[in-house]
Amino acid sequence: MSQYRVLIDANDEKGLVHKISTVFYKNDLNILTNSEFVDKDSNKFFMRSVVDGDIELDRLHKSISDAIPNSANIEVIAPKNKNIVIMATKEMHALGDILIRHEAGELEANILAVISNYNDLESLVDRFNIPFVYISHEGLNRAEHEQKIIDYLSTFKDIDYIVLAKYMRILTPGFVERYENKIINIHHSFLPAFIGANPYKQAYDRGVKIIGATSHFVNNNLDEGPIIAQEVIHVNHAYGWRDMQRSGKDVEKVVLSRALKLALEDRIFVFANKTVIF
Amino acid sequence: MSQYRVLIDANDEKGLVHKISTVFYKNDLNILTNSEFVDKDSNKFFMRSVVDGDIELDRLHKSISDAIPNSANIEVIAPKNKNIVIMATKEMHALGDILIRHEAGELEANILAVISNYNDLESLVDRFNIPFVYISHEGLNRAEHEQKIIDYLSTFKDIDYIVLAKYMRILTPGFVERYENKIINIHHSFLPAFIGANPYKQAYDRGVKIIGATSHFVNNNLDEGPIIAQEVIHVNHAYGWRDMQRSGKDVEKVVLSRALKLALEDRIFVFANKTVIF
Amino acid sequence: MSQYRVLIDANDEKGLVHKISTVFYKNDLNILTNSEFVDKDSNKFFMRSVVDGDIELDRLHKSISDAIPNSANIEVIAPKNKNIVIMATKEMHALGDILIRHEAGELEANILAVISNYNDLESLVDRFNIPFVYISHEGLNRAEHEQKIIDYLSTFKDIDYIVLAKYMRILTPGFVERYENKIINIHHSFLPAFIGANPYKQAYDRGVKIIGATSHFVNNNLDEGPIIAQEVIHVNHAYGWRDMQRSGKDVEKVVLSRALKLALEDRIFVFANKTVIF
Amino acid sequence: MSQYRVLIDANDEKGLVHKISTVFYKNDLNILTNSEFVDKDSNKFFMRSVVDGDIELDRLHKSISDAIPNSANIEVIAPKNKNIVIMATKEMHALGDILIRHEAGELEANILAVISNYNDLESLVDRFNIPFVYISHEGLNRAEHEQKIIDYLSTFKDIDYIVLAKYMRILTPGFVERYENKIINIHHSFLPAFIGANPYKQAYDRGVKIIGATSHFVNNNLDEGPIIAQEVIHVNHAYGWRDMQRSGKDVEKVVLSRALKLALEDRIFVFANKTVIF
Known part of the structure; x- marks a missing residue:
């Protein structure tokens, strides 16, 4: 018995759920959870199912592909720890939270390495x-510094996500393209408010009553990629x-x-600079 | 073209989604939204779909019944205003909010009447x-008072929901049974904390930092029926x-x-003294 | 026995609390609540006290002025209903909420009038x-339309606050200056995100996971005045x-x-385009 | 120049603020922050001031005592790291969060030791x-086990707080009395709901839509001491x-x-089984 996560996005058309659920039924699979969403504006269909049963991954993938041949993106994933690299600068809170969660077994992840442009951590x-x-970025231009990072990252054969845990440097387009939809950042504001440098100072100057991350x-x-999660806390004139920066760390x-x-x-679809999350 | 809400709960078994979506497909229906949940503890399957297409309600119901014959509860509902009666006592905030929403066209409801044991409202x-x-309940015992209410309610041929908008009297078992899962109450605490009388006084005495409804x-x-929604606000020693009572009204x-x-x-299933909400 | 709200803002200096509390003590006043704040950046002191005792308002004001003569703003206020005018356009939710609260006696206010550029309400x-x-604004330019509003407002000898309950027109500088720090607006976004027109559309396009008011x-x-209050709710891809607009109304x-x-x-101080709120 | 935190609770009477602020003024102290509260039910006055100036701690304490002699509790505290001991059992999240904060310099604390009845951590x-x-508690009765803990704690000459970071054993009255208002616990529910064992199971069975800590x-x-802080998160039928337990950890x-x-x-006063927090 194997468990799989099935992720499908496709142009919406009548019968998609029927066709996909028929594949599950014919292959004698249990559906453990099943989520669907249709984006009306773009006529896009999204589906994430968790199924278990006695079937090879490749065979399940092929069965689905055969059932809905038209331009669908189909992923069949056997849950396992993903490989992540964390990038940080000097602040400890975001990195520390991930390290403790990893140590506690809360994350489906292998942390391959933590890269930093300082050695504080x-x-x-x-x-x-x-x-x-x-x-270190000292004495290097942005491209040279990133090349060193890329060289190091290239020593791994497979990186699923790069997590920017308060990495305080802006990445070049070249770097970003190389890891499209694989770099997860935390921005210390409630985007799109306060894009750019020192958002807490900006928030303070504006006199907001809520800050966020x-x-x-x-x-x-910069700071305009697809949003995955946001949270806020109330602040006041005092x-x-x-x-704000101190309190904001807890939200970040x-x-x-x-x-x-x-x-x-595997709960996130990226689409039209947004995310669909099941 | 008609739009229907299809609500199904049944014992879970392989193929339910397949069978139901096949009905939709064969009848050339669009699935606008589709939500499913399986309660593992009890092996119960819940599904709510909104579909549109060219089919009679009865025919759609029969098609689904034929497809999944075993002991499923199947509801096919054509959206229309539901008939509600509101019961209140003296407080205005909860009733007033419903009246304004109704006036603004926010609610799929006809308000048949507001019943109160006082005439303040x-x-x-x-x-x-x-x-x-x-x-008025004056000079009447509980059963006599309720009988008068029941007599009045009986003048309507169809009541979908009775909304207790801060109705401050306890209903008898007889009354409650008559309208099973049709009476919606607001309790002014974060249940199950502070069951019973004057929960704000209880909350104050306990020194809580959050109150709720x-x-x-x-x-x-009393106060132990299936929970539909809860919300809280922060309070402090001042x-x-x-x-708390004043601030609580906004949450209530x-x-x-x-x-x-x-x-x-039609988003709520009641089950095992809980709700499944899509 | 009279109750007063005493509001003081002044340049901070040693002894302010001492001097003010001495006035309270010498005049045999009870301090019911007392809040202070010093803005370090600007060296400004803010204080709000609620006191009761046997003293005339003018005499209390003079005693405080004599005690802290240097350029302090001192307000001594005997609580009474304030005069407000509400301006709205077509939407009912914000206006309706105020009307119900007023009817329930929750607001220390007389509503002098509701002005609208449409007659829907x-x-x-x-x-x-x-x-x-x-x-109506039809056939009038902005100045002409506002002049009509000002003419009407001028029939009242005293207006404490003008409440824009989803009034969907931009006010001219002349109008705003006339009622400085007396016009309270609700903007349907979490400012400073989504300034300007149709913030819900902007929020949707950006794919945010939280919206606010x-x-x-x-x-x-536009939308850049001192913030008094903010609140948010979570949304998702669906x-x-x-x-968002519908859900946002509840927050607004x-x-x-x-x-x-x-x-x-009388809990708000306006200062440096921010608010201090006790 | 020294900074002090001044904490005063006393029976309320006219002139307290006057007398205390006069002490600050005569001694040429700056008031950095100042918070007051009067509990009307019990006629109790609470005040927390942060002041700086050129004065010895003892002298400041004596000056205040002389000014308000009647039965006031007066604490004058020079900020410094407090000594804490953490007690835990097997779960890592609450302990880990404190360790990371301590490492990051966020806490005014020396962690003297972590005591556990298991060695997992x-x-x-x-x-x-x-x-x-x-x-270990194995083979020991409760009193014997606690005696071993007390013996160890007695090796420290000063313990300010004992933090129960998911310590899963109930303490005896004797232990609790010894460290009155010095033991801080985290209970994994929104008290007073779900007192006792496995509150998440209780919450699940009740079908709540919000859980808390x-x-x-x-x-x-048990679970009935003065509440310091509470927080909640929304959950649903899924x-x-x-x-709930997993998600609850983040709140805990x-x-x-x-x-x-x-x-x-030094922001907490304990009073009548409640807390006043500035």
């Missing part, structure tokens, strides 16, 4: 028996911007870990 | 051209119990209206 | 025995922009009513 | 160079009780860390 990472890779896939427009780490968990469990 | 209700029925179907155990009305809306849109 | 307002004033005083930069009305209540209870 | 604690003390000081009635750790922070910053 080395001592922490070392304790978790995870390789810490210090790649946003986790999103990275694309080539919060200086450093107080929660949101990043939530987004990472959704990704690891 | 008569002036308000009158303005909305809704019958206000004053049935719970909307639920009424059954014969809140006396009357402050929101939660009751939310629960009512879910009921009117 | 006339029937509702009439039922509450509040003057509905229809001032912001109540603020109006100044001459929300079209009209669903709550936030506007909350801001109005804060204003009516 | 030893490896984690060791990495942070904090003593892990394994005191409560941090409180421990007293001799959550089995283990899903946030709430416990928040309560601990409030305690470390």
